[in-house]
Amino acid sequence: MSRAPRVAVVVFPGTWSERDFAHVAGLLGWEARLVWHTSEDLGDPDAVVLPGGFAHGDHLRTGAIARFSPVMRSVEAFAAAGGAVLGSCNGFQILTEAGILPGVLLRNDHLEFRCDWQPLRVERAEGPWLAGLSAGETIRLPISHGEGRYYADAEVLDRLEADGRVVLRYADEDGSVVPDANPNGSLRSIAGIVNERGNVLGLMPHPERAAEAEVGGTDGLRILRGLDAWLVAQPAAAERGL
Amino acid sequence: MARLTIAAPVERHGLTEDEYRLVVAALGREPNAVELGMFGAMWSEHCAYKHSRTLLGSLPTEGARVLVGPGENAGAIDIGDGLAAVFKVESHNHPSAVEPYQGAATGVGGIIRDIFTMGARPIALLNSLRFGPLHPDDDVTGRTDAAAAARNRYLLGGVVAGIAGYGNCIGIPDVGGEIGFDATYSGNPLVNVMCVGIARHDEITLARAAGPGNALLLVGASTGTDGIQGASFASASLDDDREERRPAVQVGNPFLEKLLMEACLELSGSTAVVAMQDLGAAGLTCALAEVSARGGCGAQVDLDLVPRREPGLTPYEVLLSESQERMLLVVRAGREAEVQAVFERYELHAVTIGRVIADPVVRATASAAIVCEVPGRALADDAPRYTPAAEPPSDMAARRAESLDELAAQPASAATLLELLGSPNMRSRKPIWRRYDHMNGINTLVGPGAGDAALLRIKGTDRAIALSLDGPGRLGALDPRLAGAAAVVEGALNVACSGATPIAITNCLNFGSPQNPAGYWQLTEAVAGMGEACRRLGIPIVSGNVSLYNETPDGPILPTPVIGTVGLLEDRSRAVPMAWCPADEIWLLGAPAWDAAALAASELAWRRGRFGGEPSLDLEAAARLVTLLGQLGAAGLVSGAHDVSVGGIAVALARMAIASSMGADLSMPTSASRFPSAGLFGERGGRVLVAVAPASSGAVVTAAAAAQVTAERLGAAGGRELQVGLGDARLSLGIDRLRAAWSVPF
């Protein structure tokens, strides 16, 4: 694909990672467009990002109110048509509330907000975001959330595992998935999952916060950069009828 | 809920009979109940600085970089490239004592509003906290029983959760601060929050009304009975009937403030906006009085137009409500719609409640009748200023005369180092700061726990700013003047240790009642000491806050002047970490402190029940050290630095060893062997440990000599053990033991 990738960054009232994503998009030579939640017009993007924050103050449940914003209709359509969607932190919570991804994110088991660098084991390295990584490797990304405890009933969890849709797990420095390395009590240490087609990724960590060495790491950049290669292999959004 | 009756007596409004007479004089008539309430709030210590304004006048506030000094919502300094750093520290001590979560949360919300009111985008928060002992056995004075300790733990938990709850939700990283424990803070915790914002010079918005006919827009939350009397409440000491006298608790709404912030920042460049003022203590009354007094004009508002959260509010309540997340904007006549459109986009309503008038009065109407008409200046500027009797505490001289020789002569043992490392005032703060989002905005180069100061990059430039918020520990108990000076010096050194140059400070003065001669003496002394140090270091004070009446029936808190320091690092690739590298030489820079008095007011002395001695600090030498550190950093001569503060050299070395996951082999000079405990655990300020690559040590020695700073080579980094030789004694501890001792939860 010759032109710069166009990425729609959705902004709900209370979202706060949109500027950080726009900054990193700049580093990647992407064209980032901030889309306010009341608009249904994503502007013919190549990918959609739902950033972190506290949409609607996280009142009631994280993402509970955001999922009804007009923009979500377009996000659902874009995802259904196979477009690349990334929901980080609050974005992940919104995707689950909207039913685009299964399960729900509950209050951390220790009841505290947790902001720290977190090692993660890459379980599967495919799709628009993770193809640049390799399965089994350990990466480091910042986490910053009070409600990241992934929950789904056993059936759903087993299906996710069977389909290889659990793509990131909380791990320790050497990549072992152990209870002590689980920062929020997520079932099966789940940090990130994808939808059936693999085009929608939801994860609690913040890839945009790990895109420059001077702020502590670049594994996040490796994730976002995956999009470039993936897009090259894709028919243009227009051709996919979006 | 505290609701004032119209027939409320003068006392109820916090005014004395004399002050009441001044009000009558200012009005040329008796005030009505509404006006009386307005004066009561505006002339409270909290709003009027009655006991401190005269003192604050003595502080240096000028400097080449100063764009906006004290008097506005926050100070602003030039950081190059046409950018300004806008910052201020604010206290929310009394509200936090009553409802720790909301008290701390609304404190954070308030200081953030001060920053974006100036047109600056907040990029960092810091917080300085003080609590009573969390466990009875942490208190050698034996004053803390199980119930008091439980209350202190409840307050700590609530305050930290409130700071995290507000800051994390609005999305401003909390990048640093400090936390300390002492019995005098039992039941009267200190919650000081600093916010730093960045603005282009031309975006800086002041809070001065102008242009009769211009519109007064009220924006944000609707008005309820929150915190009525808050201003006068913050100025009364916390005696036991506070449960009854408590006003309605204010509840913060960071989600709403985020929208308010984004809308105000979008408007800060606009010519449609003449002025912005946030509503804080004394609510609408204070905002109207200050914008009109600053602008030399007046304001007329119709209270019926103020959006209410609940029915039945009286004019009195509407004028004095401290409902959070509200802003007052002065908008050019005819351009209201354009401003309102911006707020609508952020799902907020901006209501025109009145107009700027030429007549310099604050006039409010309700149901077409005038409910108050008061000169803005009388409310904002004409409160009386007091200089009450000042006298050192009677036992002061005796305590300072106390000798610490015996304690100082005790051998410095590994056990003592481990004890100090694990003590509440020194142990790792990670259990606290990991609850704050400290990375939002991806500017954090050095975050909490990683250095003496936080370091944030300024995107689009090569620069970074260094931020520190620090108080003086126990020095105030023995020498409040020194406490003021030492806090300024520690802030400057924290910033200098990261490679930056301190360029301006803000301060928060937390003291007891000024009506008590000892209390007022402590305040005067601390302010004098701060001023001396700032002049000596050439650092202006651009903003600040005063919190008095911090006392309980058990007595006043330790005098606690908290200093927020902003430093500038021109080339952030020159940033200096806290860690050392293999083979680095470890040097001690600064005036030697091997004498017994170096233990005065130290953690070790306090833990051993030695509350006396004569603390000191060589300001001249400290100033030279700050300059030297700037030179060494710019020349890239030091690979690591950390200032000597609580716990002394031994704890500072342990902190660097832990940060580097590497030991060091060191020996103290023979001059230290007479008073080993003072040498290793003494806390006299003005000293820094630096790690220097062997190749650079020659240059460091030369630079130190030229700067007339004493430099002492202690040894070299390496291995898994921290070894310190002192005379014939040798203290040796593995990194893992140090880290384990330091990493105990609260």
Add this chain to the structure above:
Amino acid sequence: MRWLAEVHVRLRPGIADPEGQTIAGGLRSLGFEGVAEVRAGKLLRLTFDALDHAAADAAVGEMCRRLLANPVMETADWELRADEPAAIEVHA
């Protein structure tokens, strides 16, 4: 006419409730050893207009289904009553 609904949002049985566990622990450490279990939920008091009881009840059910409770981990039940003047003062 105006109705008052008290909606109870509860965690489904079997779903871990760290908040409830923490409260139970807190109560026991305060000396209430008899506390066997605490489950934490949400209490939402809605004041709203609807034609009649049936319509009001249907509305609350709809609000719970669409927004107030997430069926993945929560259930909701409610009490509904006409909102008398008295009640208005209570929450005004």
Add this chain to the structure above:
Amino acid sequence: MRWLAEVHVRLRPGIADPEGQTIAGGLRSLGFEGVAEVRAGKLLRLTFDALDHAAADAAVGEMCRRLLANPVMETADWELRADEPAAIEVHA
């Protein structure tokens, strides 16, 4: 014997309730225009042992006063009943 108490922790009248306001806004934007006000509170379901009804009731009152509600901004009321096997299933 075993008791079941449903404690309702409510914000005092007049205390701002951002959560309730946000939920009300959310409901209205979903088309429930009739929603006048939402007040959010906590629902705590306590299972505990006490000698008799009087003792159980006193205990709950004490728990509310000491831990469950913050008198500065909250009030608490509760329903108390003996915990029958049925009820146990409900929350087991």
